[in-house]
Amino acid sequence: MRKSRTLNLGTGSFVLLGFAALFFLTTQTTSHGLAVFGPAHYQVTAKFDNIGDLKVGAPVSMSGVEVGRVTKIDFDSNEYKAVVLLRLNERFNKIPTDSDASIYTQGLLGGKFIGLTAGGADTYLKDGSQIDFTQSAFVLENLIGQVLANFTKQKADEQAPARADPKATEKTK
Amino acid sequence: MIGELWENFTDALEGLGSVVHFLFRLVGNTPRVLLRFSLISQQIFNSGALSLIIIMLSGLFVGMVLGLQGFQLLQRFGSEEALGTAATIGLVKELGPVVTALLFAGRAGTALASELGLMRATDQLSAMEMMAVDPIQRVVVPRFLGGVIAMPLLAGIFSVIGIYGAQLVGVQIMGVDSGSFWSQMRSAVSLSDVTEGIVKSFVFGVACSLIAVYQGYYATPTAEGVGRATTTTVVTSAVVILFLDYLITAAFL
Amino acid sequence: MNQRAPIVDIRNLDYAVNGRPVFAGLDIQIPRGKVTAVMGPSGTGKTTLLRLITGQVSADSGEIQVAGQDMRVLSRTELYVLRRRMGMLFQNGALLTDFSVFENVAFPLREHTDLTERLIRQLVLTKLQAVGLRGAAELMPAELSGGMSRRVALARAIVMDPELLIYDEPFVGLDPISLGVILRLIRRLNDTLGITSIVVSHDVQEISTVADQVFLLSGGKVVAGGAPQELKTNPTEIVKQFIGGLADGPVPFHFPAPDYFSELMSRSEEP
Numbered sequence: 001m002r003k004s005r006t007l008n009l010g011t012g013s014f015v016l017l018g019f020a021a022l023f024f025l026t027t028q029t030t031s032h033g034l035a036v037f038g039p040a041h042y043q044v045t046a047k048f049d050n051i052g053d054l055k056v057g058a059p060v061s062m063s064g065v066e067v068g069r070v071t072k073i074d075f076d077s078n079e080y081k082a083v084v085l086l087r088l089n090e091r092f093n094k095i096p097t098d099s100d101a102s103i104y105t106q107g108l109l110g111g112k113f114i115g116l117t118a119g120g121a122d123t124y125l126k127d128g129s130q131i132d133f134t135q136s137a138f139v140l141e142n143l144i145g146q147v148l149a150n151f152t153k154q155k156a157d158e159q160a161p162a163r164a165d166p167k168a169t170e171k172t173k
Numbered sequence: 174m175i176g177e178l179w180e181n182f183t184d185a186l187e188g189l190g191s192v193v194h195f196l197f198r199l200v201g202n203t204p205r206v207l208l209r210f211s212l213i214s215q216q217i218f219n220s221g222a223l224s225l226i227i228i229m230l231s232g233l234f235v236g237m238v239l240g241l242q243g244f245q246l247l248q249r250f251g252s253e254e255a256l257g258t259a260a261t262i263g264l265v266k267e268l269g270p271v272v273t274a275l276l277f278a279g280r281a282g283t284a285l286a287s288e289l290g291l292m293r294a295t296d297q298l299s300a301m302e303m304m305a306v307d308p309i310q311r312v313v314v315p316r317f318l319g320g321v322i323a324m325p326l327l328a329g330i331f332s333v334i335g336i337y338g339a340q341l342v343g344v345q346i347m348g349v350d351s352g353s354f355w356s357q358m359r360s361a362v363s364l365s366d367v368t369e370g371i372v373k374s375f376v377f378g379v380a381c382s383l384i385a386v387y388q389g390y391y392a393t394p395t396a397e398g399v400g401r402a403t404t405t406t407v408v409t410s411a412v413v414i415l416f417l418d419y420l421i422t423a424a425f426l
Numbered sequence: 427m428n429q430r431a432p433i434v435d436i437r438n439l440d441y442a443v444n445g446r447p448v449f450a451g452l453d454i455q456i457p458r459g460k461v462t463a464v465m466g467p468s469g470t471g472k473t474t475l476l477r478l479i480t481g482q483v484s485a486d487s488g489e490i491q492v493a494g495q496d497m498r499v500l501s502r503t504e505l506y507v508l509r510r511r512m513g514m515l516f517q518n519g520a521l522l523t524d525f526s527v528f529e530n531v532a533f534p535l536r537e538h539t540d541l542t543e544r545l546i547r548q549l550v551l552t553k554l555q556a557v558g559l560r561g562a563a564e565l566m567p568a569e570l571s572g573g574m575s576r577r578v579a580l581a582r583a584i585v586m587d588p589e590l591l592i593y594d595e596p597f598v599g600l601d602p603i604s605l606g607v608i609l610r611l612i613r614r615l616n617d618t619l620g621i622t623s624i625v626v627s628h629d630v631q632e633i634s635t636v637a638d639q640v641f642l643l644s645g646g647k648v649v650a651g652g653a654p655q656e657l658k659t660n661p662t663e664i665v666k667q668f669i670g671g672l673a674d675g676p677v678p679f680h681f682p683a684p685d686y687f688s689e690l691m692s693r694s695e696e697p
Contacts, residue, residue, distance in 0.1 A: 004211075011214050014222035018326020021333040022371065029261050029336070029362045057360055291523070300520035303480060304534045304582075305506040311537070 040090035041068070042127035046101045046114070047081040052137025054103055054112040060086050062116040067092040070114060086114065088125070096121040102135035112137055195387050198309065199317050206314040216319025220281040220382075221327060231276055232331035235268055236260065236338025243339065244347045256349050257358035260339035261332075265362070265370040269332035271418055274377035277324055278410035282385040285316050286406040289389025290399035298390075313390055317382045324378025325371055332370065369425045376417055381410045431494070433458045433590055433622045434479055439488030441471075441478065448474050449646045452488070456639075461616050461623045463633045463654075466643035467668065467677050472626045475643070476594055479624070480514060481505045493589060510538060513583030514592045519575035521567040521582075527554070528563040531582045538586065553581040557611060573604025580611060584619070591615065593625040597632060605629075609636050630669055642668060644676070 051073065060068040068088035076083050088095070098119030103112050116131075125131070206212065243259045292298050292312065301308045343349040385406045392402035432455040439452040448471040456462045466472055477483045479492055481500065490497045495508055521530045531550045535541055541549070554560040557577040567575060576596060583591060593612065597605050613636040616623045627633045634640065634654035642650040642657065642665055650657055650665045657669055667675030683689070 007215060007218055010222045011218040014225060014323075015217065015326060017225075018221070018323075018329055021329035022325070024333050025265060025329060025370075026364060026367050029265070029358055030364050030367060057363070059360070295518060295523070296516045296520035297522055299482070300514070300516055300522075300579075302482065303509060303512070303514040304537070304586075305509040306534075306537045307506075 041087045042090060042093070042125075043071070044086050044088060044125050044127075044129045044131060046084050046086060046131040046134050047076060047079065048084060048101075048103065048134050048136050049081055050136040050139060051082045051084060051103060052112050052139055054084070054114070054137060058111060058113045060088065060114045060116065062092070062095070062118070067095075067116070084114070086131075093124060093126070095125045097123045097125055097129060097131075098133065099125070099131060100133040100135065101131045103137035105138065191391075192383065192387055195390075196383055199314050199383070199386075202307075202310050202314050203318065206310055206318065209315075212311070212315035213318045213322070216315045217322050218319075219284065220277075220316075220319045221323030224277060224280050224323070224327060225330070227276055227280060228273060228327045228331050229334050231272060232269075232334035233338045235272060235331075236264065236335030236340075237342045239263055239268070239335065240339035240342030240347070244343055244349065253343075253347075253349050254353035255357055255361075256339065256343040257336075257354035257356075258361040260343070261336055261358045261362050262366060264332040264335040264339075266366055266373075266422075267418070269328045269335065270370050270373035270377055271414060273328040273331045273374065274324065274381055274414045275411055277320070277327060277378075278381045278385070278407050278414070281320060281323070282381050282406045282410055283403045285320065285382070285385040286389040286392070286402045287399055289313065289316070289386060290392035290402040293390065293392050294394040294396070294399055296394075313386050317386050320382030320385065321375070321378045324381065325374040328370065328374035328377075365425070369421070372425075373418065373421050376421060377414050380413050380417060384410050384413065431458070432456050433493055434624070435489070435491040436478075437489040439478070439490055440486045441474065441483070442486060443474075447646060449485075452647060454641060454648050454651075456622070456624060458622050459616075459620065460638040461612060461625065461636055463637040463640045464624060464626045464643060465628055465630065465633070465640060465668070467628075470643045471646065472643060473594060476514075476592055476624070476626055480509065480512065480592065510534075510586055511588050512590045512592060513586070513588040515576065515579050515583050515594065515596055517595045517598055519567075519572075519579040521570075521575055521579055523567050525567075526563070527559065527565050527567070527570070527578050530567070530578060531585055533582065534586050549585060550581075553585050554578075556584070556615070557581045558607070571604075573600050573607065576600075576604075576608060577611070580608075580615075584615065587619070589621055591621055591623045593623065593627070595626055595628075597627055597629045605632060609633075612636055630671070644668075 054070065054073065056070055056073055058070045059066045060070065068086050070084055071087045072085035074083040074085070075081075086101075095116060096119040098121040100117040100119065102115050102117070104115045105112055119133070239260045240256065243256050243263070244253060247253050247255055247259060289298075289312070292308075298308045298312070301311060340351075340354060344351045344354055388402040388406045388409075389399075392398045434454070434456040436452055436454045439449050440447070441449045441452075452475075454475075464472055464475060474483070478485055478490060478497070481492075481497055484498065493508065493511060495504070500508065521527075522533065525533065528550055531553055532546050535546050535549060551560055551563065554563055557580050559574060559577050559581065562570070562574065562578070567578075570578065596608050596612070600608065609632055612623055612625060615621070625633060625637065634657075637654055640650075640652065640654050640657055641648050644664050649662060650660050652660075657665060660666070660669070664676040666672070667677060673679050
């Protein structure tokens with residue numbers, strides 16, 4: 001009977017060790033972790049026209065300091081905007097309600113993250129608040145399109161004065 | 174020649190059917206056996222706790238090699254900081270489940286096969302039948318369940334120790350920043366990666382345990398029969414593990 | 427329950443393995459309360475007969491009744507219930523290697539009954555005492571000699587107080603002393619417990635000293651049956667060869683081979 005006691009002890013320890021390892025893997029190596037064990041949080045939302053390739057789990061920072069994470073990305077089919085859920089650390093609870101949320105890129109070609117810039121209001125964001133001032137992600141294709149559009153417009157403007165005179169004299173005739 | 178190939182093919186098909194049939198029999202008897210948990214607990218000890226040392230040692234060394242190789246490779250792209258991510262993803266999704274399963278087949282699988290094979294060869298299984306005790310319930314299913322439960326736990330332990338091994342080499346020896354190691358890992362590794370690893374190790378556990386108990390139970394009741402059962406267990410387990418690895422990886426994509 | 431009915435009643439039984447017929451029209455009745463020996467040359471299917479009686483294999487056709495139960499219609503559960511009324515001693519003892527002698531004998535009790543530890547202990551020690559091994563209760567099977575293993579297996583076979591005891595070649599490989607011990611136990615247990623014993627063996631001299639009835643199997647049939655003395659005077663060729671231990675007879679000495687002279691000659695002609 002004593003033999004079975006040490007046996008059970010050994011089995012129990014092994015199973016405990018195994019589950020501890022699995023627990024570690026699921027919470028300490030992923031971006032989600034278990035909200036229960038992290039510091040207290042509160043949730044706010046922000047709506048964007050275009051979030052680019054912003055991913056769930058991307059950091060939210062203010063002045064370069066990480067204050068929270070993106071926990072959910074949804075779509076509002078009434079306003080046709082992306083709805084992003086931000087989970088902010090309770091320690092940073094003095095963010096003015098008129099603050100600005102923009103989507104930036106890490107480095108030159110890194111992943112996207114959300115940067116908050118403080119506004120001047122006296123009231124602060126709390127659980128359930130919505131950030132009204134947002135700026136969408138920078139999309140490379142749009143910039144190229146803009147540059148091309150500007151470039152062709154410039155060219156057209158240069159040629160326009162030469163054509164405008166004969167046109168104007170024709171019309172006033 | 175064709176005739177031989179065809180015979181081999183039909184033999185293999187028959188074998189596969191036999192194994193699947195055996196699996197259903199084991200699963201069907203599982204509820205009854207769960208009532209006698211002490212039998213299963215003993216087998217979890219045999220298959221799991223007794224394999225701990227080899228799993229932990231292997232995990233450490235694999236993790237350390239991963240740290241070295243990963244660092245060298247990432248250095249070419251100037252991304253040494255991503256070592257944490259690389260090591261964790263590599264371990265959790267692939268090396269953890271697969272290497273653990275291969276080691277498991279070698280250590281625990283052969284033990285299961287030879288135990289059952291020996292019981293078959295010395296008439297112990299027949300004696301149990303004669304004493305009106307169903308050997309499937311009393312002896313085979315507990316061993317099967319013990320292996321199925323132990324495998325994911327072992328794979329988890331392997332991965333954790335591997336990550337620390339990679340950290341040991343990367344941070345302590347090669348100078349990667351500890352903060353970056355963990356923070357990049359946390360932001361890049363997702364829960365679905367870990368889940369994929371757990372699913373794999375569970376499936377591998379079922380496959381290895383099934384093959385081992387099947388080979389042992391149906392071993393030819395001679396000394397060579399038992400020996401053949403153990404070698405067949407290792408070989409078959411290895412091939413099946415690697416094949417299933419591909420299937421599951423593709424399924425998760 | 428009819429006390430005079432044979433405990434095993436087999437009529438016109440056919441059984442083949444891989445197309446090769448083992449039994450064809452076998453007829454055998456084993457009486458209750460007696461020690462019956464089943465003998466025969468190697469390969470005649472003595473062990474197969476035991477397997478048919480215990481339900482490990484089923485007949486292709488014919489009738490087989492054991493302890494009043496028709497073996498052909500038993501479900502798995504009913505078969506298990508029947509097996510609890512039997513005890514079987516395997517050729518090499520077949521003790522469970524991970525358990526001590528005590529635990530081995532206690533195994534059926536632990537699996538099938540709800541008896542208290544004290545009661546189990548008393549029963550186990552009683553049975554071990556009957557086979558003379560009460561002092562070996564704490565040994566492991568690996569530490570036992572062949573004869574001792576078989577005695578422990580015997581204790582295990584009787585621990586549930588069966589009606590029928592089956593011995594599969596119990597004398598193989600035993601020294602004269604151990605052999606004598608087993609013989610004595612077979613006879614004594616049968617008489618004191620009031621049970622039926624079936625012994626499969628080919629030790630003609632030994633088993634004749636304790637058996638009440640002997641059946642000789644050959645070619646898938648019973649070729650002789652009766653008291654041991656009767657077999658000694660049986661005129662059938664196969665019986666004479668078997669009882670007398672003759673090297674040649676209906677069971678030939680030579681394995682089938684081509685003509686001796688031509689085989690020798692053909693070899694010397696090859697270049």
